[in-house]
């Protein structure tokens with residue numbers, strides 16, 4: 001990055017008003033987008049998939065982040081590895097589909113052949129002095145957090161992932177994501193900057209006005225409100241909700257399911273937050289009738305009424321774990337104005353579609369909510385492009401997590417610019 005570009009970013013960072021949305025260039029400028037790829041997506045743990053993306057030996061899953069293409073493969077010992085999806089001969093993309101099942105990894109240009117461990121096994125016509133051992137696939141750091149796959153493209157990944165894993169594994173493990181199957185995946189391209197996608201995820205201020213399906217299972221009070229503006233009925237409802245959080249939380253904890261809030265969204269390099277929250281109605285699942293969508297509960301769970309365990313990570317993901325299914329969301333920036341939101345719905349791997357679950361019922365709430373969110377992100381992105389846009393104030397009651405996302409983003413960008 002040229003010195004003047006670095007200075008421009010530093011002055012944008014210095015001018016940021018905490019508690020306010022970001023200045024327009026953060027959402028629209030090509031140079032900021034380039035810095036986002038390099039300093040945010042190139043240097044942090046990025047959630048890109050789940051173990052059930054590669055259930056069997058030889059299964060491969062590719063994900064593209066900016067100029068990078070990463071190949072995730074399951075090896076013969078059931079280990080999962082990640083490599084740069086770049087042939088070591090003349091650089092051709094090795095696997096050019098999102099999913100593949102292979103014996104070895106064969107480049108279709110000149111048939112250089114790699115094992116599932118990345119070693120170069122075969123390369124014809126290279127002469128007797130050619131050293132295959134020097135031409136294995138380049139590894140990418142990969143970690144599975146209870147079945148959620150994170151990659152880091154940096155040489156030295158943030159070391160605090162271990163601390164995140166220590167806290168989060170007891171929360172996530174009972175849902176046994178590794179033994180689920182992907183019942184459905186949706187790839188939605190939102191016409192907006194990736195940070196608008198993330199900000200939109202970090203508040204439910206917009207839910208009552210925009211999400212008729214999501215507000216069936218979700219309690220409005222779980223995401224903050226202004227007590228001064230609440231009437232007596234609101235306050236009674238909020239108090240009832242608080243009691244429910246305490247009572248159900250105690251019940252879940254007693255049953256061995258950690259449920260308390262843990263929040264490190266802007267005070268760790270690998271920022272995250274988790275909490276198990278009650279679900280309205282029957283309290284079972286994020287469906288239109290609030291009941292489990294799959295009769296086959298996950299792992300060894302027997303109680304369908306476990307609410308929704310949410311797990312948010314910086315910079316690019318959020319997930320909801322219920323007794324019967326899991327919904328994962330991974331955000332991948334495409335350019336300054338377009339963002340891929342990849343959603344996966346997972347059920348127990350032995351659950352049978354049409355017998356144990358109905359796909360429309362399983363996906364109904366989040367398919368509708370995703371479409372509504374894509375529309376809102378497009379609306380926000382169109383607005384911030386106007387010269388009349390200036391950063392506006394966040395609600396202290398409902399947009400605290402948005403502010404924490406921006407705090408994290410700005411501080412990590414600043415850290416990346418520091419020599």
Ligand code: FES
Nearest residue numbers: 087089090107110
């Ligand atoms: S570029 Fe892959 S074998 Fe030649």
Ligand SMILES: [Fe+2]
Nearest residue numbers: 200206211373
């Ligand atoms: Fe939303």
